[in-house]
Amino acid sequence: MSHSTYNKLWSEAHYELSCLLDEELPEEPLRPERDRVVFFQRLATFYVRYVQIFRKLEEAYDQSVHPQKRRVIRQVLDGVMGRVLELKNEMVEKEFSEYHYMDDIIQDLKLTPEDLEIPIPKYFIRERNKVLQDRERMFAAILNQMDVTEKPPVMRMLTLERAIKVIQVAERARQGRLRAKFMREIHKDSERQRKAEEQEEVSTDQAAVCIQKVWRGFMQRKITKRLREEEMIFLGMAMDPKLSYPSQTKLDTINNEANRRIRQDEHEDDYQKSIGSVIYQLKEVEGPEMKETMKDQIRQWFIECRDATGSFPDYPEEEDGGSSLIFAEKTPEELAEELAAKEEEDANKKPKGKEETKEKKKKEKVDDEEEEPGLKMLPSAYLADLEREHKTFSDIWKNRNESKNFSQRHDLELIKEEKRKEIEVEIRKQVDELMRQELANWKLAVDKEKSGKVKGAAKKKKASKSGKRKKKDKDLTADRTIVSLFEELVEQELLKKADNVKLKDYLGDYSYLGTTLRQSDIEPMPSLSDVRQVVALYAVLPLGSQAVHEKAPLVKTMLLVGPSGVGKKMLVHAICQETGANLFDLSPLNVAGKYPGKSGLQMMLHLVFKVARLMQPSVIWIGEAEKMFYKKVPKDEKELDPKRLKKDLPKILKSIKGEDCVLIVGTTSDPHSADLKSLCKFYNKIILIPRPDYASRYVMWKELIKKNGGEVTSDLDLSSLAKISDGYTQGHMVQVVRSILTDRRIQQFPKRPLTASEFVSPLARTDPVFQEEEEALKNWYAKTPLGKKRIKAASGKEGDEESPKTGGKGGKKKGKK
Numbered sequence: 111m112s113h114s115t116y117n118k119l120w121s122e123a124h125y126e127l128s129c130l131l132d133e134e135l136p137e138e139p140l141r142p143e144r145d146r147v148v149f150f151q152r153l154a155t156f157y158v159r160y161v162q163i164f165r166k167l168e169e170a171y172d173q174s175v176h177p178q179k180r181r182v183i184r185q186v187l188d189g190v191m192g193r194v195l196e197l198k199n200e201m202v203e204k205e206f207s208e209y210h211y212m213d214d215i216i217q218d219l220k221l222t223p224e225d226l227e228i229p230i231p232k233y234f235i236r237e238r239n240k241v242l243q244d245r246e247r248m249f250a251a252i253l254n255q256m257d258v259t260e261k262p263p264v265m266r267m268l269t270l271e272r273a274i275k276v277i278q279v280a281e282r283a284r285q286g287r288l289r290a291k292f293m294r295e296i297h298k299d300s301e302r303q304r305k306a307e308e309q310e311e312v313s314t315d316q317a318a319v320c321i322q323k324v325w326r327g328f329m330q331r332k333i334t335k336r337l338r339e340e341e342m343i344f345l346g347m348a349m350d351p352k353l354s355y356p357s358q359t360k361l362d363t364i365n366n367e368a369n370r371r372i373r374q375d376e377h378e379d380d381y382q383k384s385i386g387s388v389i390y391q392l393k394e395v396e397g398p399e400m401k402e403t404m405k406d407q408i409r410q411w412f413i414e415c416r417d418a419t420g421s422f423p424d425y426p427e428e429e430d431g432g433s434s435l436i437f438a439e440k441t442p443e444e445l446a447e448e449l450a451a452k453e454e455e456d457a458n459k460k461p462k463g464k465e466e467t468k469e470k471k472k473k474e475k476v477d478d479e480e481e482e483p484g485l486k487m488l489p490s491a492y493l494a495d496l497e498r499e500h501k502t503f504s505d506i507w508k509n510r511n512e513s514k515n516f517s518q519r520h521d522l523e524l525i526k527e528e529k530r531k532e533i534e535v536e537i538r539k540q541v542d543e544l545m546r547q548e549l550a551n552w553k554l555a556v557d558k559e560k561s562g563k564v565k566g567a568a569k570k571k572k573a574s575k576s577g578k579r580k581k582k583d584k585d586l587t588a589d590r591t592i593v594s595l596f597e598e599l600v601e602q603e604l605l606k607k608a609d610n611v612k613l614k615d616y617l618g619d620y621s622y623l624g625t626t627l628r629q630s631d632i633e634p635m636p637s638l639s640d641v642r643q644v645v646a647l648y649a650v651l652p653l654g655s656q657a658v659h660e661k662a663p664l665v666k667t668m669l670l671v672g673p674s675g676v677g678k679k680m681l682v683h684a685i686c687q688e689t690g691a692n693l694f695d696l697s698p699l700n701v702a703g704k705y706p707g708k709s710g711l712q713m714m715l716h717l718v719f720k721v722a723r724l725m726q727p728s729v730i731w732i733g734e735a736e737k738m739f740y741k742k743v744p745k746d747e748k749e750l751d752p753k754r755l756k757k758d759l760p761k762i763l764k765s766i767k768g769e770d771c772v773l774i775v776g777t778t779s780d781p782h783s784a785d786l787k788s789l790c791k792f793y794n795k796i797i798l799i800p801r802p803d804y805a806s807r808y809v810m811w812k813e814l815i816k817k818n819g820g821e822v823t824s825d826l827d828l829s830s831l832a833k834i835s836d837g838y839t840q841g842h843m844v845q846v847v848r849s850i851l852t853d854r855r856i857q858q859f860p861k862r863p864l865t866a867s868e869f870v871s872p873l874a875r876t877d878p879v880f881q882e883e884e885e886a887l888k889n890w891y892a893k894t895p896l897g898k899k900r901i902k903a904a905s906g907k908e909g910d911e912e913s914p915k916t917g918g919k920g921g922k923k924k925g926k927k
């Protein structure tokens with residue numbers, strides 16, 4: 111596609127954003143909403159609309175080649191991602207559920223379920239390509255070294271009896287095969303003889319009729335089948351086989367997209383070079399003149415001030431903006447007054463501050479009394495930024511004439527404008543230093559005054575503070591390089607290579623009946639597509655973008671709970687692959703016996719978290735998370751000491767801050783054996799993953815069969831297969847498909863297409879997830895903090911139309927009415 115397509119996409123996104131911002135930040139603040147349903151509907155609509163903008167901006171950012179535009183788009187993109195996360199967080203808090211159903215909204219907005227998918231920005235990986243490649247190389251080298259040094263020769267000892275048995279088995283099999291071969295030949299001989307005898311009795315005509323009958327039947331069946339298939343294609347009930355391969359147009363598009371990405375890099379290089387030359391040019395050509403003009407202006411100001419007030423002014427402090435304060439279009443008197451007022455304010459700061467806070471408190475009290483009951487949106491950390499960025503778009507880019515910029519290269523004038531400001535600030539600092547001195551000299555010479563030395567003292571204070579803070583963190587491995595720490599962790603198998611799976615490989619269809627079920631008071635089970643969205647929101651977006659991680663609601667720990675085989679591990683690996691994160695494995699069984707003792711444990715955690723922070727983003731995976739919080743450690747596991755990390759990990763967790771892109775992900779299929787309170791305290795997000803529903807099973811079977819070399823033909827009744835496999839998890843399905851689709855079976859496909867009945871016996875041999883197990887997991891979830899809140903809200907539904915805090919008041923008012 112062309113440049114204009116992506117420009118259009120960008121403009122559309124901004125148009126939609128401006129509408130949303132108008133609604134989110136109206137001139138008169140919105141009144142609190144009394145109706146919980148209406149409030150949630152508003153939230154969800156905002157969420158869906160922001161997701162649409164997100165999708166557009168992501169595409170525009172991925173494909174635009176103009177370096178300056180890309181920078182602007184990137185800022186808005188990060189802002190929109192953050193706002194999406196904020197809205198999701200708000201929905202969770204208002205609906206007390208991690209999953210939300212929006213089928214009614216997408217219907218209203220005329221969207222499809224695909225439009226609700228959270229896109230994973232490609233820049234997460236693309237812009238860290240070099241780092242990731244280096245890391246890959248490092249991994250390969252360490253693993254190679256380990257292979258060479260570690261592999262001891264495998265020695266298998268055979269006992270005499272066992273050896274005799276092996277030989278006997280082989281010999282008997284050989285004899286059996288030989289005998290079967292003889293028997294087959296004897297059988298074939300007798301058959302041949304019998305046919306020869308029969309043939310003598312048949313006339314040529316009869317033989318011809320017989321052959322014709324078989325042949326015509328065969329031909330007609332073939333034609334009928336073809337006609338039936340054609341009709342199905344015509345009716346749109348079957349896919350044209352030609353369309354199952356990507357069309358040429360699609361291949362061209364993919365090619366084009368890749369080319370555009372290459373061009374992005376070229377334009378970016380060019381842009382960087384131009385920045386260098388512009389800075390040089392500005393400094394060399396405009397810099398000296400700028401300096402002189404500034405000096406003259408400041409001197410002029412000294413004199414004007416002295417004429418007006420009788421004394422030289424105080425030079426504005428660096429923190430206040432230095433001399434730039436002088437040029438903020440004010441008269442000297444005004445400025446002197448301002449400075450005097452400021453001094454006075456400083457002097458009266460303490461008592462005044464107290465008064466102010468008192469006043470504030472009073473105000474708040476009055477507000478509280480007057481405040482209307484109802485639900486209000488939480489304050490946002492992104493809206494102001496989004497508004498500013500939208501303004502930048504409207505002022506600079508929206509109506510820019512680009513008719514001469516066919517190739518979409520950078521705009522030199524814009525670089526100059528931007529850099530001129532930066533250089534001015536730089537030069538101003540130098541000039542301020544000089545002029546401050548000059549002013550002191552003038553004062554000394556004319557007013558006989560000595561200059562103060564307050565500033566230095568203030569600086570010293572600050573420095574001592576930061577020094578104290580630094581002392582607090584003790585680095586146990588200060589003398590080692592990060593590469594050697596990385597090596598050690600790989601050797602100890604605490605740092606692993608993530609499997610090559612992406613989030614889109616986590617198959618699963620949309621849940622189409624969510625809101626309908628909720629309206630009839632049935633709690634729907636989330637679909638796998640909901641799980642995918644939640645993981646993208648809580649894990650992938652914050653880990654992929656530092657800007658989002660710093661300001662969006664922070665998720666430090668996440669627990670994936672679900673029956674065995676629902677893809678919990680797969681999701682952990684997908685998170686790492688999508689964000690290029692390191693995968694640390696702190697599963698109780700993996701750390702057992704490593705780094706023994708208390709100091710060893712401390713060292714291990716120090717190593718893991720140090721490398722995780724320095725090489726962020728990082729995912730710290732804790733498999734079988736229940737073991738860490740066992741109510742009672744089973745006898746056979748006592749030796750492994752599964753509760754080893756229980757005390758120290760929560761402590762270290764506190765030190766993870768917004769700027770550290772580190773996420774702890776636990777997975778468990780047996781949360782009952784853990785102490786609920788401590789488990790819930792440690793994991794601040796608990797995601798329940800259900801077994802797949804019918805729609806997801808349908809998609810899973812289809813894709814799994816194709817992926818393993820099978821073919822889905824009309825002979826394979828996928829719908830029945832999906833129906834009878836109710837209760838089986840994705841793990842079971844993968845096993846079954848692999849057991850059926852052997853090389854031999856794949857070769858037989860042309861003659862014997864795959865049928866659903868073949869799947870029955872392998873499925874019957876495995877145990878599904880029984881209803882009781884699923885119920886037990888649901889009941890367990892109901893005891894978690896969010897689950898409890900939801901039940902509480904549901905039970906007090908009628909009286910809880912307003913927010914829980916103000917519910918009582920609202921109820922009274924209602925009653926009066």
Ligand SMILES: Nc1ncnc2c1ncn2[C@@H]1O[C@H](COP(=O)(O)OP(=O)(O)OP(=O)(O)O)[C@@H](O)[C@H]1O
Pocket residue numbers: 615616617618638672673674675676677678679680681777778779810840841842844
């Ligand atoms: N939605 C899905 N789409 C495609 N494949 C899936 C999906 N979910 C799971 N799988 C596959 O199912 C298999 C089992 O998944 P995985 O090992 O991640 O499950 P698990 O929940 O971690 O199991 P356990 O609790 O036993 O450790 C894997 O091969 C994985 O690739």
